[in-house]
Amino acid sequence: xxxxxxxxxxxxxxxxxxxxxxxxxxxxxxxxxxxxxxxxxxxxxxxxxxxxxxxxxxxxxxxxxxxxxxxxxxxxxxxxxxxxxxxxxxxxxxxxxxxxxxxxxxxxxxxxxxxxxxxxxxxxxxxxxxxxxxxxxxxxxxxxxxxxxxxxxxxxxxxxxxxxxxxxxxxxxxxxxxxxxxxxxxx
Numbered sequence: 001x002x003x004x005x006x007x008x009x010x011x012x013x014x015x016x017x018x019x020x021x022x023x024x025x026x027x028x029x030x031x032x033x034x035x036x037x038x039x040x041x042x043x044x045x046x047x048x049x050x051x052x053x054x055x056x057x058x059x060x061x062x063x064x065x066x067x068x069x070x071x072x073x074x075x076x077x078x079x080x081x082x083x084x085x086x087x088x089x090x091x092x093x094x095x096x097x098x099x100x101x102x103x104x105x106x107x108x109x110x111x112x113x114x115x116x117x118x119x120x121x122x123x124x125x126x127x128x129x130x131x132x133x134x135x136x137x138x139x140x141x142x143x144x145x146x147x148x149x150x151x152x153x154x155x156x157x158x159x160x161x162x163x164x165x166x167x168x169x170x171x172x173x174x175x176x177x178x179x180x181x182x183x184x185x186x187x
Contacts, residue, residue: 044186045186046171046172046186047184051184052184054108054112055109055114055184056108058108059108070083070086091138092134095130095134099130104116104125105187113187115184115185119171119173119177119181130180133180137159137176140159158175
């Protein structure tokens with residue numbers, strides 16, 4: 001398990017926004033996260049932007065060949081759009097299955113020592129949260145298949161904003177984290 005870097009940050013209370021120093025907010029008394037993994041290491045640490053980028057790159061490298069294979073196989077008998085949907089669904093199954101496990105980690109998260117939790121309670125993600133988190137990215141990615149230049153530019157802009165949003169968010173959340181009410185923590 002890696003130590004938090006200077007780009008990693010402390011957790012903040014979901015109720016009042018005060019920086020956390022334990023499992024309960026020192027100001028309002030709200031719980032910060034579940035007492036499972038975080039209790040042994042003290043206060044949970046928010047993942048920094050570079051760790052998040054690293055996890056995404058590892059996950060994309062793992063998924064690229066299986067996704068392309070599914071796309072080609074399905075496209076050969078059902079068309080390119082259906083093939084792209086099937087390839088995207090493969091990524092969704094990967095993300096949802098792994099993020100709803102108790103460790104809350106994809107293989108990319110394991111590689112960079114991060115995990116994903118509910119932003120309010122610190123608990124393991126529900127299937128609905130994991131679907132919302134993946135679906136946000138999946139929908140804007142699939143919109144890029146529209147074939148229009150303006151559609152591709154809009155999708156590219158949304159993807160860029162989603163990727164860079166943690167740099168400006170106090171809890172280092174992406175737009176898909178905000179949509180699904182999730183956070184990424186350092187293991």
